[in-house]
Amino acid sequence: MIESWIQSHLFEEVPQIMAVLDRSYSVVKANRGFTEAFGDWQERRCYDVLLGKSARCRGCSVAQCFADGSSRTSTADWKDRTGRVGHFVTRIVPIPDERDGVAYALVMATDITKCELLEREHQILFERVPCYVAVLDRQLRIVRANELLRKTFGFNAGRPCHEVLKGSDTRCADCPALRSFEDGGVHTAGSMGTRENGGSAFYVVTTAPLSRRGEPVEHVIEIMHDVSDLKELQTDLERERQFVAATIDQSFDGVVATNKRLRITVFNPAAENLLGITADQVLGTKQLELVYPELFLAVLRQGGRSCVLPETTIRAHGEEIPIRFAGVVVRDGDEMLGTAGFLQDLRDLKRFEREMLDAERLAAVGQTVAGLAHGVKNILTGLEGGLYLVRWGLEDDRRDKLQRGWEMLDRNFDRITTFVREFLNFAKGQVPEVEPTEPNLLVEEVVALFEDAARKKGVSISTELQERIPAANLDREGIHKCLSNLVSNAIDACLLSDEKSCQVVVRTRDRKGCLEFEVEDTGCGMDCEIKRKVFTSFFTTKGTKGTGLGLLETKKVIQEHGGSVDIESEPGVGSTFRLILPRDRLPTATVKNGEETAGGESA
Amino acid sequence: MMGCTGSARFEPISVIVIDDEPDVAAYLAAVLERHGHTAITASTAAEGFDLAKQTRPDVVCVDIVMPEETGTALLRRIRADRDIGRTPVVFITALKREMIPVTLDADGQPSVEPNAFIEKPPNADRFVDAVERAARQARSTS
Numbered sequence: 001m002i003e004s005w006i007q008s009h010l011f012e013e014v015p016q017i018m019a020v021l022d023r024s025y026s027v028v029k030a031n032r033g034f035t036e037a038f039g040d041w042q043e044r045r046c047y048d049v050l051l052g053k054s055a056r057c058r059g060c061s062v063a064q065c066f067a068d069g070s071s072r073t074s075t076a077d078w079k080d081r082t083g084r085v086g087h088f089v090t091r092i093v094p095i096p097d098e099r100d101g102v103a104y105a106l107v108m109a110t111d112i113t114k115c116e117l118l119e120r121e122h123q124i125l126f127e128r129v130p131c132y133v134a135v136l137d138r139q140l141r142i143v144r145a146n147e148l149l150r151k152t153f154g155f156n157a158g159r160p161c162h163e164v165l166k167g168s169d170t171r172c173a174d175c176p177a178l179r180s181f182e183d184g185g186v187h188t189a190g191s192m193g194t195r196e197n198g199g200s201a202f203y204v205v206t207t208a209p210l211s212r213r214g215e216p217v218e219h220v221i222e223i224m225h226d227v228s229d230l231k232e233l234q235t236d237l238e239r240e241r242q243f244v245a246a247t248i249d250q251s252f253d254g255v256v257a258t259n260k261r262l263r264i265t266v267f268n269p270a271a272e273n274l275l276g277i278t279a280d281q282v283l284g285t286k287q288l289e290l291v292y293p294e295l296f297l298a299v300l301r302q303g304g305r306s307c308v309l310p311e312t313t314i315r316a317h318g319e320e321i322p323i324r325f326a327g328v329v330v331r332d333g334d335e336m337l338g339t340a341g342f343l344q345d346l347r348d349l350k351r352f353e354r355e356m357l358d359a360e361r362l363a364a365v366g367q368t369v370a371g372l373a374h375g376v377k378n379i380l381t382g383l384e385g386g387l388y389l390v391r392w393g394l395e396d397d398r399r400d401k402l403q404r405g406w407e408m409l410d411r412n413f414d415r416i417t418t419f420v421r422e423f424l425n426f427a428k429g430q431v432p433e434v435e436p437t438e439p440n441l442l443v444e445e446v447v448a449l450f451e452d453a454a455r456k457k458g459v460s461i462s463t464e465l466q467e468r469i470p471a472a473n474l475d476r477e478g479i480h481k482c483l484s485n486l487v488s489n490a491i492d493a494c495l496l497s498d499e500k501s502c503q504v505v506v507r508t509r510d511r512k513g514c515l516e517f518e519v520e521d522t523g524c525g526m527d528c529e530i531k532r533k534v535f536t537s538f539f540t541t542k543g544t545k546g547t548g549l550g551l552l553e554t555k556k557v558i559q560e561h562g563g564s565v566d567i568e569s570e571p572g573v574g575s576t577f578r579l580i581l582p583r584d585r586l587p588t589a590t591v592k593n594g595e596e597t598a599g600g601e602s603a
Numbered sequence: 604m605m606g607c608t609g610s611a612r613f614e615p616i617s618v619i620v621i622d623d624e625p626d627v628a629a630y631l632a633a634v635l636e637r638h639g640h641t642a643i644t645a646s647t648a649a650e651g652f653d654l655a656k657q658t659r660p661d662v663v664c665v666d667i668v669m670p671e672e673t674g675t676a677l678l679r680r681i682r683a684d685r686d687i688g689r690t691p692v693v694f695i696t697a698l699k700r701e702m703i704p705v706t707l708d709a710d711g712q713p714s715v716e717p718n719a720f721i722e723k724p725p726n727a728d729r730f731v732d733a734v735e736r737a738a739r740q741a742r743s744t745s
């Protein structure tokens with residue numbers, strides 16, 4: 001049964017090309033594989049069918065088979081029916097006749113074109129892939145290695161992997177190749193080797209068994225991806241990070257940052273000191289209200305990009321601490337990456353400013369001592385005059401002299417009392433108690449006080465107030481007194497003028513971050529000498545009517561508000577006194593009913 | 604000129620006292636009056652200058668720090684005047700003498716020396732002495 005099936009079917013069914021040639025090289029029989037590959041063959045010579053040639057090939061294997069009667073194996077390139085040239089492995093077997101000659105030759109062939117192609121692809125891949133590739137045996141000896149590995153590490157076939165890659169006699173702990181040998185699985189690990197040139201190479205190694213599933217693993221392929229550049233970048237990045245971290249740590253200013261989910265990721269020691277909370281308490285949390293001023297939180301909510309607050313406050317240690325703040329929302333296009341805030345503690349600066357103010361005030365007091373002596377000497381002379389007249393009156397029994405002397409004594413005692421009181425007031429020096437005050441209302445109050453009296457003296461007072469000036473932190477009483485001093489001076493200057501009708505104008509202005517009060521008169525004006533002296537001594541042009549302290553006091557109050565006084569004056573034309581108060585230097589309002597009032601204007 | 608007796612050891616002289624402090628002017632005038640001299644007062648330099656031109660006094664006593672015109676400015680004006688240019692001028696001031704060139708001649712004008720300089724508060728006798736000496740010197744040089 002089997003014999004007969006083989007006889008009748010084998011020739012047709014084998015997965016090979018088969019043909020029988022007679023001694024004239026004509027194809028006398030061929031199987032289905034042959035016909036499918038080369039097409040029609042009846043009554044054609046083999047060289048015609050297989051190569052499209054008209055003559056037999058030089059060194060023809062079939063001819064040799066006919067000649068010596070032996071079988072042989074060789075290779076050949078044949079052209080198929082479509083014209084494609086394929087590579088074949090051939091086996092030629094003689095078919096004998098009755099007289100021990102060779103009547104026919106059986107040609108069997110296998111097309112190995114595809115296998116060859118695959119092998120070449122594999123070879124190229126193995127050699128050219130930008131990784132180190134090696135095949136290891138069970139002793140971890142390198143059987144084959146690709147070009148990159150050979151070049152980078154130097155290579156003698158048969159040396160163990162750890163010796164070639166690391167110059168080490170011992171196997172690596174946790175060797176992935178060993179695990180692949182043991183469990184037939186794929187494994188990955190990171191490792192560091194030494195190049196032939198002595199440099200370090202960092203690579204990620206993947207090992208895979210070279211065997212069919214279930215069979216013992218004889219070889220493992222090891223593919224190593226060099227990540228040295230990446231590692232170098234990582235190292236650089238880490239150094240950079242450490243540098244930034246050290247800078248932030250050592251910064252005198254508080255530095256706070258969050259990630260895009262607004263969790264706090266940076267909180268440096270300066271911030272800990274300033275805000276009185278530890279990094280542990282806030283890192284990883286979303287307690288932004290503890291670390292950012294409310295204005296920056298508003299910027300964040302509104303999708304803003306940055307916020308600079310030259311002077312603001314933040315609550316810490318149970319009090320409002322003055323700080324300068326810069327906050328930024330880091331964005332890449334529309335994507336928010338995080339936030340950062342820089343908090344500068346202004347307490348020392350504020351203290352310094354206060355000390356400066358004290359120093360200025362003391363300097364003003366110092367300058368005033370000469371003026372004080374002058375004023376006191378005049379009063380003393382008056383007292384002495386009084387005594388002289390009283391003595392004269394008593395000695396010569398002159399009632400008129402006695403009377404005049406007594407009046408003189410009386411008057412000058414009054415003067416020196418007032419003088420000493422005002423000087424003590426001036427020298428006392430105090431931090432002004434400020435509260436949010438409407439500048440325009442204050443001016444209106446002062447002008448109302450003087451209006452009637454001025455009109456009776458023929459002087460008209462008017463106001464030119466800029467509209468909607470925001471309230472500012474002012475010592476209400478102090479500024480009221482300053483304005484009263486200036487308005488009273490202006491009226492006096494008008495009375496001293498030769499002009500019949502004089503005007504006093506009081507103005508308010510809010511520009512370039514400064515609040516300004518201005519009192520202008522068309523009175524007598526001042527020459528250089530008087531201008532120079534108005535603030536530096538107990539100088540008065542009003543004879544016995546003034547103590548000479550009014551303007552000095554004005555200057556003091558304005559200085560305590562961090563401001564300055566400006567004078568423009570021309571004899572016979574008039575004077576302008578300007579109180580200039582930079583809003584960002586105004587004192588912070590005292591906290592009332594737990595409600596905070598902001599300091600100056602913040603941007 | 605000789606033969607003066609009594610409290611007025613010196614022939615009576617006429618003096619203009621200029622001070623913006625009326626009490627000071629009144630005091631100095633009273634001192635001079637009690638020593639037998641005549642004195643009139645003025646509260647500004649301008650008023651004093653006019654009086655001096657009209658009455659040709661023997662001596663002008665003037666304060667330095669006064670509103671409008673100062674004593675030093677008045678002194679310059681008197682020295683420059685043809686009629687009263689040789690009238691002795693005595694400064695009566697609360698300023699220290701060394702402060703004067705600095706405080707009042709800062710405008711670059713040459714400092715003009717007064718005939719006498721009395722600091723406030725003045726001693727009455729010394730004041731009369733200085734005024735009388737100034738008058739005597741002026742008479743002896745004329």
